[in-house]
Amino acid sequence: MTDADRARVERLLAEAARGAAYPPPPALRARVLASLAAERARAGGRPAVARGRRRTVLTAVAALVAAFALAAVAAIPPARTAVAEFFGLVAGERIERGAVVPSNLPAPARPDQFARPAGLTEAAAALGAEVPLPADYGTPEGIFIVAYGGHPLVILQYPTFDLWETRGESFVVVKRVPADAILSIETVRGRPAYWIESRAYEVRFFGPDGVEVLGARRTVDRHALIWRGEELYYRIETELPLGAARDVAASLP
Amino acid sequence: MRAARAGDLDAFGGIVERYQAVAFRAACLVTRDAAAAEDVCQEGFLRAHRALHRFRAGEPLRPWLLRIVTNLARNELRSRGRRLGLVTRLGRATPGVASGPERALEAAERSARVLAVMQRLPIADREVLYLRHFLDLPEAEIATAIGKRRGTVKSRLSRAHARLRDVIAAQDPELLAEGTRGEAADD
Numbered sequence: 001m002t003d004a005d006r007a008r009v010e011r012l013l014a015e016a017a018r019g020a021a022y023p024p025p026p027a028l029r030a031r032v033l034a035s036l037a038a039e040r041a042r043a044g045g046r047p048a049v050a051r052g053r054r055r056t057v058l059t060a061v062a063a064l065v066a067a068f069a070l071a072a073v074a075a076i077p078p079a080r081t082a083v084a085e086f087f088g089l090v091a092g093e094r095i096e097r098g099a100v101v102p103s104n105l106p107a108p109a110r111p112d113q114f115a116r117p118a119g120l121t122e123a124a125a126a127l128g129a130e131v132p133l134p135a136d137y138g139t140p141e142g143i144f145i146v147a148y149g150g151h152p153l154v155i156l157q158y159p160t161f162d163l164w165e166t167r168g169e170s171f172v173v174v175k176r177v178p179a180d181a182i183l184s185i186e187t188v189r190g191r192p193a194y195w196i197e198s199r200a201y202e203v204r205f206f207g208p209d210g211v212e213v214l215g216a217r218r219t220v221d222r223h224a225l226i227w228r229g230e231e232l233y234y235r236i237e238t239e240l241p242l243g244a245a246r247d248v249a250a251s252l253p
Numbered sequence: 254m255r256a257a258r259a260g261d262l263d264a265f266g267g268i269v270e271r272y273q274a275v276a277f278r279a280a281c282l283v284t285r286d287a288a289a290a291e292d293v294c295q296e297g298f299l300r301a302h303r304a305l306h307r308f309r310a311g312e313p314l315r316p317w318l319l320r321i322v323t324n325l326a327r328n329e330l331r332s333r334g335r336r337l338g339l340v341t342r343l344g345r346a347t348p349g350v351a352s353g354p355e356r357a358l359e360a361a362e363r364s365a366r367v368l369a370v371m372q373r374l375p376i377a378d379r380e381v382l383y384l385r386h387f388l389d390l391p392e393a394e395i396a397t398a399i400g401k402r403r404g405t406v407k408s409r410l411s412r413a414h415a416r417l418r419d420v421i422a423a424q425d426p427e428l429l430a431e432g433t434r435g436e437a438a439d440d
Contacts, residue, residue, distance in 0.1 A: 001418055005429075008429055009414050009418045012367050012421075013387075015360055015364055016363070016386075016387075017389075019364035020387060022278050023277075023281065023287040025273050025278075026291045026294070027273075028298060029266045032266070032299060033265070035295070036299065036302055189263070190260075190261045190262050190263045190264075
């Protein structure tokens with residue numbers, strides 16, 4: 001091939017490349033991270049990159065974890081349909097889609113209607129640790145404690161969101177959301193999280209025995225970002241979009 | 254990268270965001286199907302995450318990711334035997350160099366014809382041409398992306414150019430003449 005031929009071919013290629021209009025790239029981040037978080041949950045919480053040479057052992061661990069999780073879920077009838085959708089990503093959280101019609105739910109309640117006011121010291125005692133406060137949002141307008149089945153939960157009330165914190169490892173919270181709710185799997189501080197964007201939905205609280213805690217059922221009419229940190233379980237209820245909820249989460253110590 | 258290798262999902266999310274556009278383009282070019290390219294990219298990033306422990310620190314990440322994605326895309330193409338789909342979309346594009354509507358139309362038509370002729374090349378030839386001319390990768394990164402030495406990339410590119418020239422001459426000889434007229438017009 002002569003130099004002139006090569007130049008012509010390269011020119012045609014350059015023109016074709018300049019003219020290439022690709023479909024818009026998909027937003028892969030959330031989907032990839034959701035798959036990785038699911039893999040991690042199935043593998044007992046270990047990062048995939050750390051598994052490498054111990055795949056056989058971890059496969060057995062994952063199977064064991066899955067078996068325990070399935071057994072736990074099976075003990076709670078309302079949670080069964082959630083298995084396929086959000087299996088085990090955030091421990092103690094189950095979501096059941098299409099189980100409620102928002103217009104049939106009772107009016108939502110605010111913390112001052114079902115929880116008792118408290119100070120930070122009492123809240124810290126309830127948590128068994130210093131209460132983590134989001135750094136960029138000042139002092140909470142209200143601090144509340146509610147005990148579900150003897151299990152204490154702290155609610156920090158801010159102008160645009162409520163932040164729930166608790167230490168419980170053994171309870172299960174079931175969200176019954178309408179069919180058109182937007183559910184997504186996110187990451188908060190490197191951990192899997194759920195984002196629920198919905199009209200009104202119902203929250204039920206189950207004890208370690210699988211029995212629903214009386215008086216704990218309530219209606220929520222705001223979005224929620226839910227995740228489990230190193231020690232505590234967090235829940236942000238807000239009318240703000242996901243990005244703003246993530247900002248709140250990011251400002252926690 | 255260090256945080257991602259340590260298992261920080263947010264850090265890996267940053268890598269996905271940074272490279273998803275180029276990975277998607279590469280997958281589109283090879284599969285010629287946007288939906289397939291999307292699946293290929295997602296699977297590519299998942300495989301990359303599983304293989305992070307094998308990635309050598311200090312090496313460029315882009316060609317390493319593209320190698321994973323283009324391998325998957327090639328497998329996808331082979332398994333499904335996809336036909337032209339993207340070519341139509343690519344042909345609708347408006348080249349940035351054309352100055353008037355008529356020249357823009359001519360250039361768009363020429364682009365579509367070039368892409369159509371390229372489909373007659375072996376996949377290995379198309380890959381190096383896509384990586385070099387459509388994704389603007391330097392030869393060193395192409396070498397990583399296709400798992401060959403830099404010298405091999407040079408010879409493969411040269412061979413691909415020659416084959417493309419031959420295919421154009423056989424299938425659409427007017428293209429070469431038009432390319433010549435374009436040179437004259439630019440001069």
